[in-house]
Structure formats: structure tokens, C-alpha cells
Amino acid sequence: MGIQRSGIKLLVSKIGSSLVGFIGLSYFSKLSGGSILGPFFLIQAGLAITAIPADLGIRSAVEKRISEGQDPGVVLSSGILLKVILLCATGLVVFFFRSYINSYLGGSFWHIFFLGLVLQEVALLFIGVLRGELRVGDTALMSFIRNTSWVIFGYLLYTLGIEYNAPIIGLLIGFVLISIIGLLKISTSFSSPSWAQMQSLVDFGKYDALSKVSWQVFSWLDILVIGYFLSSVHVAAYEVSWRITAVTTLLATVISTTIFPHVSSLSSAEREQRIEDIVKKSLIPSFLIVIPSLFGILVIGPEILTIAFSDQFIFAKNALVILMILRIAQSAHSIFSRSLSALNHPELVTKSSVITAVINVxxxxxxxxxxxxxxxxxxxxxxxxxxxxxxxKYLSQYISVHIPIKIAAWSLIASGIMFLSISYVHTLITIDSLVKLVLIICVGVLSYCLSILFSSRVRSEIRFVVKSVKN
Structure with missing residues (x-):
């Protein structure tokens, strides 16, 4: 399956996941403010952080080695054995600190927490194997289930009377379903573990693990700190703001996920020019989405928080704008980091990750x-x-990284036009309903698209993507 086709399937999955996710966020926000979502987000944050020692980069190492064409059965079995050892060790730590975990999460959650960790790691390992088999598109359904199970099953459980724990249990059910689907989908057969292969996985994984420390710190540490110093409502409001802005980086995330195994295989063949072309074209669509989103948030950010979610979340409006600025950097970061890892330089990703993780903490x-x-x-x-x-800077040492400055500049101009158009409409109508909010968003999207398509360079890139998908 080609890069573009895999990317389209994954993008559609993520768009669907985001849509269902926002429906769930809106439902539970209006239902209880932060009383249900706050603890749920804290458990998600805890699972993400605890997954670092429970994985130590083994998932990514399995994906990397399989994509390189190494004996997949031996790679998978060796990875599973390492995962079992790590999960047992992590389980002992969770058990020892169970009273602290229960105290922080506000209930007797340690056993559910560890069960979730095990199920999460099994599910993500199967997803990594499929990516290593260059079948990224086949993970689309699994990604959809992973991101929406807490909404779908959470809603069903809530209607059955299981209120407080409904999203949490829904999340665990989703992990079980992903594991079953992954087991049925993978073409890699189980084999006997190899000590040499285990060493190879650890050699790659140790760098990836440290880089994941940075990623999880960026994604979840702020939630854990907010949960310690502030309230559940603050946790919920911040995470809702985070997920609103995260929608704008869906394309960058899909691209980086899709190109990783392909860049990895190209690197093995030393096809430098092709890699440079992939990285350049991967940056373009990301910038075309993130930049106008920032301008839109500046105008209607408060209305998005209060009308789509909860009136209690209005105090998060400034954080929403700052997080939107963050997404511009993240769009490029997701491409750079995955490309460096695919070029077999995870140690460079690790160096930058450790430095900036300390800064972030x-x-x-x-x-x-x-x-x-x-x-x-x-x-x-x-x-x-x-x-x-x-x-x-690191990536530039190995390939020529071309930032699409002209396209980014044109996007700024088109975004400015969009900003003026929705600001004018905002003066004419009071946004006090979801229908009016959607209407003004449509006005902004339309004005931006009409403006950006005046650029022949942008039109050329769009035609290239469409042609690639058809082929």
C-alpha cells in the first residue's frame, strides 16, 4: 500500500475519532463538568507516563526491525518476551505504590490502572507490528477503536447506571478489542525468541524510550501537575483545550506515522533524494492547516469552549490560544523526529528530547x-x-531539509483574510448556539480555501497528492 493511500485511510480514521471524541467530550462536559472527565484524564496521563518504563522503546524497536526486513517472527517473539519482563517489573512497582496511586486518583483504582497498562501495551504492540509490515492503513480501524472506545462504551455504561467509572471501563474494553483485531490482522507468525534479537531491540529501544519520555512529558506532564495543584475542573478544561488544538495536527501525525517505515526502508537503500522529497512534502499540508487554525481560535476560541463544551471552561481561553501556537512547532517536530528515527539516529532524537523534557518539567x-x-x-x-x-538542526546533518517558506507565507496571507472575514461576521451575529458556531467556522474555512487556492504552488501540491492517491 502506497504512502498516500495509507495516510488517507489513517487520516479518515483520525478525523472520525476526533469527531466521536468531541461528541463524547461535549456530552460528559455538559453532564458533569470535570467530575467525570477529570479523573479519566488523570488515569490516561498516568497510563501514558507509566508506559515509558513498561515499554522502554520495545514497541518502536519491533516496528523498526520488522520494517527493515529482519526475521519478523523472531523479532515479534523477542519483543513479547521483553514486554512480559518489563510489565512484571512495572506491576511490582505499581503494587508497592498502590496507596499513593489511589490517593492521587481519588479512589481505589490501582488494580484497574495496572490492568489498563497491560491491555494498552498489548494493543499498541500489535499496531506497531502492522506498521512494521508497511500496513499502516490497516491500523486505521484499530486507531479509531482506540480513540473512541471510551466515548462509545462509556456512554453505554453510563446509561446503564455505571456513572463515575464509565469512560475508564470503556477505554479498557477498547484495548481488548484492538488486541483481538491485531492478533487476527498481523501476518507475522510467532517464533522462538533470540538473545541476539533481544539485544538489537534493546539497543534501538533505549534511545526511543528516552525520546518517549519527552513526548509523554509534553503530552501528559502538564495534566499531572495541574491535577496536583488545581482541581478536576481545571484538568478537564485543559485537556479539552489540548484536544481542540490537537485536531489541527492530525495530518502531521498521520504523515509522520505513515512515512516512518517507508523512510526506514529507503534509508537502508540509501535513497537520500527520495527521503528529502518525502520530508518536504510532508511539511506542506501540515502548515496549511495549523496556521489558519490559530487565526480562527483568536476570534472564536471562547465560544468553542463554552458552547461546544461547558460554560465552566471559559477560564481556559488563554491556554487555548497558547496551545494553538504550540501546534505550529509540533507539526514540524512530528516529521523531524520520526524521520531521524527512521534514518537510524534515535540517539539524536533522545538528546533533544531529554534536554527539552527537563525544561518542560x-x-x-x-x-x-x-x-x-x-x-x-x-x-x-x-x-x-x-x-x-x-x-x-540534527536532521539537516544527514539530508537537506527544505522548509516550504513560500507556502507558509501564502498561508499567513490567506489566514489574515480569513481572520478579517470571521471577525466581521462575528460583529453581525451573536454566537449563542452550536448552529451559529458551525456557521461562522464554515465562513472561515470557505474564505481561507478561496484565498489559499490563488497560489499556483499550493494548487500544484494538491494536484500531486490527488494524483498520488489515484495511482
């Missing part, structure tokens, strides 16, 4: 007590930007 601890949600967003935005710059 320090900034969050200092800024959250002082400035609340805006402080958390600022800490993450600053550290993310530094990380993107460092990884750009």
Missing part, C-alpha cells in the same frame, strides 16, 4: 502554581519549540 512546576492553565500551556509551548529547532 521545570517550567510546569514553576508556572502552573503562578499562572494556572496558561502557565502549563506556555511551559509546553516553549519546550516544544526548542525541541523542534534542535531536531531540525
Amino acid at each position: 521545570c517550567l510546569n512546576i514553576v508556572l502552573v502554581p503562578l499562572y494556572g492553565l496558561a502557565g502549563a500551556a506556555s511551559a509546553t509551548a516553549v519546550s516544544y519549540s526548542i525541541n523542534s529547532i534542535i531536531q531540525y
